[in-house]
């Protein structure tokens with residue numbers, strides 16, 4: 425059976441520099457996804473024309489910097505992550521090739537072959553976060569699985585995490601004893617809908 429070989433990570437976007445190129449519909453989607461997860465993400469968005477919804481978002485998140493002009497290669501110089509969302513495929517290929525020489529990680533809208541990473545559907549309940557990927561097979565199924573998990577996870581999930589942190593801090597003894605206690609107290613978490 426084919427399998428998903430992508431390696432998931434959870435990035436601290438407040439301490440990384442992210443560049444988005446493109447200020448239309450897809451640029452807005454990517455910016456929204458980043459800010460929804462990481463409201464303080466450091467993001468620079470460059471586009472020849474920037475739509476009003478993006479300008480509105482940038483007014484609410486003052487660390488987001490907008491530059492309404494053509495992309496320039498030096499936009500890549502101080503960046504860690506790059507997301508391309510223009511309507512110019514040739515430009516995407518050129519930027520992608522240059523970004524790779526600098527070992528930048530890049531996502532190219534609608535072109536999985538040019539992506540080093542994909543965005544996923546994201547379930548968030550307080551401190552719990554679950555990322556969903558279908559390996560690019562069907563973003564719509566990712567969205568459906570997100571909706572299913574959002575519904576299925578108990579509302580008190582974050583309370584449970586807070587309680588677990590307290591228990592973790594209190595348990596004394598060696599490591600294996602600690603792991604055993606933590607496993608015992610969570611054994612029936614999903615059956616009972618919370619501890």
Ligand SMILES: C[C@@]1(CC(=O)O)C2=NC(=C\c3[nH]c(c(CCC(=O)O)c3CC(=O)O)Cc3[nH]c(c(CC(=O)O)c3CCC(=O)O)/C=C3\N/C(=C\2)[C@@H](CCC(=O)O)[C@]3(C)CC(=O)O)/[C@H]1CCC(=O)O
Pocket residue numbers: 453454457531532533534535536539541542543544545546556557558559560561562563564566567570
């Ligand atoms: C998860 C999510 C995150 C986000 O973007 O924030 C995301 N796409 C979302 C929605 C969505 N995107 C599209 C539709 C229309 C229906 C459809 O085509 O299915 C819908 C559904 C909708 O909007 O209802 C269009 C589309 N998307 C891609 C292609 C190109 C291709 O597949 O070749 C095309 C065709 C464009 C065209 O027609 O030309 C490619 C990618 N989209 C991915 C992520 C990556 C794979 C994730 C995975 O493995 O699951 C990947 C590979 C790269 C990337 O973008 O990172 C977000 C759900 C947010 C949520 O949870 O609600």
Ligand SMILES: NC(=O)c1ccc[n+]([C@@H]2O[C@H](COP(=O)([O-])OP(=O)(O)OC[C@H]3O[C@@H](n4cnc5c(N)ncnc54)[C@H](O)[C@@H]3O)[C@@H](O)[C@H]2O)c1
Pocket residue numbers: 445446447448449450451470471472473474475493494495509510511512515533534
């Ligand atoms: N809108 C969708 O839902 C959708 C769905 C599937 C695929 N796509 C594809 O995704 C791509 C982007 O779609 P969109 O709807 O966001 O397009 P759009 O026309 O709304 O936005 C394109 C953006 O790219 C900017 N741009 C173009 N050349 C530039 C340059 N040299 N430097 C800086 N900025 C530049 C434009 O100013 C604009 O902000 C297109 O290729 C489209 O075919 C879009």
